[in-house]
Amino acid sequence: MPEMKTVRISDDALACALGADELAAAFAKNGHEVQRTSSWGMQWLEPLVEVDGKGFGPATLEDVDDIIAGTSEIAIGAIAEHPFIARQQRLTFARAGKTRPLSLEDYEATGGWSGLRRARQVGSEQILTEVTQSGLRGRGGAGFPAGIKWQTVAKAPGVQKYIVCNADEGDSGTFADRMLMEGDPYALVEGMAIAGEAVGADKGYVYIRSEYPDAIAKMEKAIALSAGIVAPFQLEVRVGAGAYVCGEETSLLNSLEGKRGEVRAKPPLPAIEGLFGCPTVVNNVLTLAAVPHILAEGGASAYEQLGLARSKGTMPIQLAGNIKYGGLFETAFGVTLGELVNEIGGGTESGRPVKAVQVGGPLGAYIHPDDFGIKFDYEEYTAADALIGHGGITVFDDSADMGTMARFAMEFCAAESCGKCTPCRIGAVRGVEVIDRILAGGRAPDPVERMDVMHNAPRHGRSQEQEIALLTDLCETMKFGSLCALGGFTPFPVMSALKHWPEDFTGKAAAEAEAAE
Amino acid sequence: MSKEHKIGEIVAEHHRREGPLLPILHAVQAEFGCVDAESEALIAKGLNLSRADVHGVVSFYHDFHEAPDLRPVVQVCRAEACKARGVEAIIDQATATAGDRVKVHTVYCLGLCSAGPAARVGDRLHARLDGPKLSQIIENA
Numbered sequence: 001m002p003e004m005k006t007v008r009i010s011d012d013a014l015a016c017a018l019g020a021d022e023l024a025a026a027f028a029k030n031g032h033e034v035q036r037t038s039s040w041g042m043q044w045l046e047p048l049v050e051v052d053g054k055g056f057g058p059a060t061l062e063d064v065d066d067i068i069a070g071t072s073e074i075a076i077g078a079i080a081e082h083p084f085i086a087r088q089q090r091l092t093f094a095r096a097g098k099t100r101p102l103s104l105e106d107y108e109a110t111g112g113w114s115g116l117r118r119a120r121q122v123g124s125e126q127i128l129t130e131v132t133q134s135g136l137r138g139r140g141g142a143g144f145p146a147g148i149k150w151q152t153v154a155k156a157p158g159v160q161k162y163i164v165c166n167a168d169e170g171d172s173g174t175f176a177d178r179m180l181m182e183g184d185p186y187a188l189v190e191g192m193a194i195a196g197e198a199v200g201a202d203k204g205y206v207y208i209r210s211e212y213p214d215a216i217a218k219m220e221k222a223i224a225l226s227a228g229i230v231a232p233f234q235l236e237v238r239v240g241a242g243a244y245v246c247g248e249e250t251s252l253l254n255s256l257e258g259k260r261g262e263v264r265a266k267p268p269l270p271a272i273e274g275l276f277g278c279p280t281v282v283n284n285v286l287t288l289a290a291v292p293h294i295l296a297e298g299g300a301s302a303y304e305q306l307g308l309a310r311s312k313g314t315m316p317i318q319l320a321g322n323i324k325y326g327g328l329f330e331t332a333f334g335v336t337l338g339e340l341v342n343e344i345g346g347g348t349e350s351g352r353p354v355k356a357v358q359v360g361g362p363l364g365a366y367i368h369p370d371d372f373g374i375k376f377d378y379e380e381y382t383a384a385d386a387l388i389g390h391g392g393i394t395v396f397d398d399s400a401d402m403g404t405m406a407r408f409a410m411e412f413c414a415a416e417s418c419g420k421c422t423p424c425r426i427g428a429v430r431g432v433e434v435i436d437r438i439l440a441g442g443r444a445p446d447p448v449e450r451m452d453v454m455h456n457a458p459r460h461g462r463s464q465e466q467e468i469a470l471l472t473d474l475c476e477t478m479k480f481g482s483l484c485a486l487g488g489f490t491p492f493p494v495m496s497a498l499k500h501w502p503e504d505f506t507g508k509a510a511a512e513a514e515a516a517e
Numbered sequence: 518m519s520k521e522h523k524i525g526e527i528v529a530e531h532h533r534r535e536g537p538l539l540p541i542l543h544a545v546q547a548e549f550g551c552v553d554a555e556s557e558a559l560i561a562k563g564l565n566l567s568r569a570d571v572h573g574v575v576s577f578y579h580d581f582h583e584a585p586d587l588r589p590v591v592q593v594c595r596a597e598a599c600k601a602r603g604v605e606a607i608i609d610q611a612t613a614t615a616g617d618r619v620k621v622h623t624v625y626c627l628g629l630c631s632a633g634p635a636a637r638v639g640d641r642l643h644a645r646l647d648g649p650k651l652s653q654i655i656e657n658a
Contacts, residue, residue, distance in 0.1 A: 014629050017642035043631040172596030175628040210543075210580055211627055213640040238536075239543060242579030244625060258538030260577040276535065319631060321601035326631025349602075362597055362625075394630065396601045405597070412596075412625065418577075 005068060007032045008050035011101070012039035012182050013214040014175070018058065020047040026064045038183025040097030041328030042084055044349075045076065050097075055079040087344065089306065090330045091293045091314050092286055093176075095184045102221055104229075107186045113229060115292030115299070119194045127198040128154060130300040131291065135312030140166055140247075140284035141360065141389040141485070143311075143378040146291075149281060152271040153199040156279035161201035163192050164256065164275060164282045167208040167215070168240050168247040171361025173320040173392030177285035179328055180316075181208070181215040184289070185222030191288035193230040194295055195281050202232055205275070207252050209240040244416040248484045249282040251418060262418045263484045284390070286316055307333035311377045321358075321394035322348045338372030341395055352397040356405075356501070360389025362412055363489035365496035366402065386492065402501040403508070407435045409493040413486060424487025427478045431494065434474060438467045441509025464506055468498070523548060524556055528563035538564065538574055542581055550585035588620045589658040592637040593651070596625040599633035607634065607648040614652040621655065 007027045009020050024034045027049075042048060045057030049067055055076045056067045066072035076082060079097065090096065099106035107113070119127050132147025153161060165188065169177040181188060192204045206223075208216050216239055223235045243261045246252050250264035253275050274280025290313065293299050303313045311333035317340060319326045324346030341347070341357055348354055356366040365386035367374065374384055381388045396405075410431035417424045437443045445461040448454060462470070475491035482488040498505060527544045531537040541560055545552050552560075552575045554568075561568040575581045593611065595604050608621075615621045629635040632644040636651060638658050643650070 013642055014632055014644060017629055017635065017644040018632065046632070169628065170626060172594075172626045173598045173630045174626075175630055178628040211624060211637075214642075238539065241539060241543070241581060242624075243577065255539065256536050258536040258574065260573050262577075321598040321630065321633075323631060358597055392598075392630070394598045394601055400601065405600070408597070408600070416625075 003068075005032050005051050006035060008035045008037045009047060010039040010097070010183075011036035012046075012179060013212070014043055015039055015046045015048070016214070018046050019060070022061060023047050023049065023059055023064070026061055030064065030068070032068070035100060038096050038099060038101050039179060039328075040079060040085060041093065041179065042082065042325070043327035044325050048079075050079055053078050053080065055082070084325060084327070084329070084344065088330050089314050089332050091303070092180065092187070092290045092316055093184070093328060093330045094293070095187070096179070096328070099184070101183050101185060101218060102225065104186070104225060107184075111296065112186055112292075113190060115295035116190050116193050116197070116230070118297065119197050119295050124154060124198050124200065127194065127295065131198065131294060134294045134300040134303040135307070135310070136287065136290055136294060136303065137311065137378065138284060139286035139290070139315070139390065140249075141387065143388075146283060146287055149271055149283070150195065150198050152269070153201075153279045153281050156272050158279045160203070160276075160278045161199055162275045162278055162280040163195045163199070163201045163204035164253065164280055165192055165204065165206040165285055165288055166247065166249060166252055166282055167206055167212075167219075167285045168252060169212070169285070169390065170209060170244040170247045171363075171390050171392050173358065173361055173394035174318050174390045175320070176316040176318050176328060176391065178212050178215050180285055180289050181212070182218050185218050186226055187289045187292055188219070188285055189222055189226050189230060189235060191291035192235060193233045194291050195283070195288060196233045199279070199281055201281065202234060204233065204235045205256055206235065206237045207240060207246070207256060208237060209246075210242055243418075244412075245418045245484075245486055248486065251484070252282065253280065260418070262420045263486075265483060286390075290314075308375070308377055310379060315376060315388070315391050317376070318390075318392045319345045319395075320392060322350055322397050323393075323395040324349045333375075333377050335376045336372060337367060337374050337376070337393075338369075340376070340393060341372065345393075345395065348395060348397040350397045350399075352399065354395060355398040355400050356396045356402060356497075358394040358396070358493065359392070360387040361392050362409060363387070363485060363492060364389050364392075365492040366405070366500065367496070368500040385496065387489065402497040402504040403435070403439055404504075406494045406497040406505070407432060407439070409490055409497075410435060413490040417486060421481070421483040421487060423478045423481035424483070424490075427474055427482075427487060428490060431471070431474055431478070431490070434467055434471045435494075435505075437462070438464055438471065438505050439508060441506075441513060442467055464509065468505070471498070520549070520555065521559060524559040525563065528560060532564060538566075538571070542575060542578075546581050550587070551582045553583060553585075586620060588618060589638070590620045590622050591615070591655050591658050592622045592624045592627070594625065594627045594629070594633060594635045595623045598626070598630035599635060602633040604634035607646070607651055610648050611651045611655055614655045619655050619658050
């Protein structure tokens with residue numbers, strides 16, 4: 001009779017997509033006790049099996065016996081000492097890999113609810129002071145100081161106020177919200193309850209995108225199980241319906257109200273007139289989940305001491321795309337992109353050279369390896385015509401065609417535009433057409449333009465250079481004329497691709513012309 | 518149970534919530550596989566909205582469909598991170614395997630961005646796919 005062990009396997013959606021459920025069943029069938037925990041965030045090792053603190057991954061059903069016998073070749077040693085974990089500063093993800101997501105016992109034992117308890121003792125004024133002092137900024141992308149937003153809501157007149165959590169994590173290359181909701185849902189519940197305490201709101205909504213079925217199920221269970229703890233504060237999950245633009249806060253509010261997810265003009269700010277016209281705090285999952293730590297004794301000053309300049313605290317960075325060691329890496333602001341991609345991420349998974357890195361999701365700029373010295377900081381990225389967005393980093397190897405990627409950015413904007421403002425609704429469609437013409441090497445004059453009566457029409461079509469000038473002009477218009485970040489930021493990936501890899505736009509047509517001659 | 522009766526029940530279940538329309542539409546979509554014109558009219562009546570209001574919302578969101586599609590659906594992510602991991606190279610083969618029997622539906626991001634290409638069938642997710650694995654999923658759908 002072999003020794004019975006306690007085996008820990010994550011029930012994160014990514015682990016389950018790679019067979020964690022089947023693996024857990026196999027261990028249980030052999031008589032071992034299986035605990036389903038949150039994910040450590042070392043996604044290239046998923047499904048990761050933990051026995052007595054030691055890790056084995058990526059594990060398959062064939063590895064089950066070897067892992068228990070201790071002879072497995074996929075052993076990585078003690079998980080907590082793995083360089084990928086040891087190098088991080090985990091505050092928001094402090095419990096990742098260590099607790100069972102829905103266990104109130106585990107949550108309490110790891111300092112859970114202490115932030116809320118203290119918040120209730122010190123009262124609204126002190127909570128607002130501490131959140132402001134911590135320097136916490138909105139983690140959804142805009143980076144607005146959370147404390148200032150909360151103060152505005154607290155001061156706004158109104159009997160009914162709301163806390164809305166933006167969990168519509170639509171950016172490709174980001175998954176930190178999903179991991180937090182699936183791995184540590186009570187942290188989000190606690191953060192929202194503290195926000196409610198601070199601004200005088202008794203009702204909160206978590207708006208989760210429909211593409212995250214596991215996160216929806218976990219949050220609903222967590223809210224039901226913790227209802228008595230956060231009462232009289234009430235929480236409810238609302239499910240999105242596949243619209244990317246609903247990640248924009250005013251569009252999200254319209255969606256919650258049961259309307260088309262169209263963006264609202266600001267002002268009025270949601271903090272003054274938000275959900276159903278009431279003062280509303282709209283914060284990202286990561287912003288709210290950082291709050292319990294800040295509200296713990298001395299948490300605010302500890303948080304403030306991390307990071308650099310005006311970007312305080314830690315950022316859960318998501319390493320994605322063609323990267324060797326992909327996963328969740330939480331660290332203080334200030335880490336360079338080169339460290340993230342090459343040292344921590346280990347370069348590309350395909351082994352080919354890195355060609356481009358897109359930071360901040362589909363609306364983020366493509367960054368060239370020459371610029372890898374850039375430090376992770378809101379202001380530094382803005383100055384470089386880029387954004388850190390929600391902290392997603394997508395790596396591309398040299399097989400990527402940046403002309404195609406730029407076209408895709410416009411195509412995506414056209415598909416997801418809410419339609420309210422012209423630069424985004426029409427500009428994105430025209431953007432696809434212009435890029436197509438650039439890739440084709442310009443445009444020949446059409447028969448109508450050639451007619452004698454068309455006195456003012458150009459007779460020579462448009463050259464590639466003229467089309468590029470047109471694209472540049474269009475991007476300017478979209479950037480400064482759009483109502484929200486969807487149309488306003490789509491120029492970032494387009495123009496950065498054009499700036500750093502012009503040959504991907506002009507090369508194909510030139511090669512074809514050469515071959516024709 | 519008639520459609521009218523069932524939708525009446527769904528509306529009654531949700532109408533006291535704040536902003537009840539999206540939860541109602543999700544429930545109707547789940548029940549009937551679509552939100553057609555008849556359902557829109559019934560929901561509009563139940564919530565005291567115009568049918569245009571309801572149709573505007575239904576047509577805005579990608580998750581709601583005007584007509585039912587009885588085929589099994591395989592959602593495949595084709596956003597940037599999965600593109601970086603080669604989804605475009607296997608999508609044509611996947612569409613060919615699917616033929617008319619299975620609907621291969623493009624989604625933008627399933628949140629499995631370090632382990633793409635990724636797909637979803639119902640609430641079951643699949644990651645680290647290659648051509649043969651994706652074809653297998655489509656065949657089993």
